Amino acid sequence: MGMARVMQREQEKAIRRSRIIEAAEGVFFGTSYIGATMEDIAKAASISKRTLYIYFNSKEQLYFEIMIRGYRQLLSMLEEDLQQMGPGSGAMDKLAGLGRLLYEFSRCSPEYYRAIMEYETAEMDFNQGIEDAAREECYALGEQLNRHLTETLLQGIQEGVLRNDLDVVQTALVLWASLIGVLNTVRLKENYITHIHGVAADELVSSAIELMMQSIRVQERRILDEEEGA
Known part of the structure; x- marks a missing residue:
């Protein structure tokens, strides 16, 4: 895999990671930390729960x-x-x-x-x-x-x-x-x-x-x- 492709993939991962955090903000701010679940966050980020756990292992x-x-x-x-x-x-x-x-x-x-x-x-x-x-x-x-x-x-x-x-x-x-x-x-x-x-x-x-x-x-x-x- 070329260096350009590696850098592109890393950039895409960083963008997705940032979007997941933003989605989590919406869930936490809209309800509460206690009431939020990883399933809620995955749904807000429009990704699967499995994908969410690749980036973050817990709420x-x-x-x-x-x-x-x-x-x-x-x-x-x-x-x-x-x-x-x-x-x-x-x-x-x-x-x-x-x-x-x-x-x-x-x-x-x-x-x-x-x-x-x-x-x-x-x-x-x-x-x-x-x-x-x-x-x-x-x-x-x-x-x-x-x-x-x-x-x-x-x-x-x-x-x-x-x-x-x-x-x-x-x-x-x-x-x-x-x-x-x-x-x-x-x-x-x-x-x-x-x-x-x-x-x-x-x-x-x-x-x-x-x-x-x-x-x-x-x-x-x-x-x-x-x-x-x-």
Whole structure:
């Protein structure tokens, strides 16, 4: 078989693989991960179940592929946001920006957001039927977000705007979990919060971000004392 023919076949396989993932997205987003079956996905992709298993050995593997797409989109948004801020941006601006960015992601790409967050917060065992490459890439992309958060916390400590007694790893985990909790509450209870309490979703998210920032920020009185003692 000539090289051109081999390359053509590989390209065709890549196209079919991408189409299967897109079909799986439609099934997962239209129903749920729990309710979806490989038969549903095969039908949506207009292929046989046997053919589907040639490309993916489980719906868990497909779910990881979809999360990878979501993480890539979120990281692309983060990179663009940081470029707009500029290289000299302070840690506080970066932290607030990350909170707003995640909220924006939950609004503009709710299906990807839900796929990622339901995996992070659900009691689902994905140890079986997943190729190492898909699982490891998904984990690596998630760690990029965590690394950005921990590095920004370290920057804040160095700038003297964040408390120097913070454990940046634990603080990053707490901030992430807290923000996800707020965003999930907004996603599930927005109408209730707005109509019963008169609080808009973006107001609640902004208030939550500010409260989180206050909990780790060096207090102004302390800053003044340090400046006077210098």
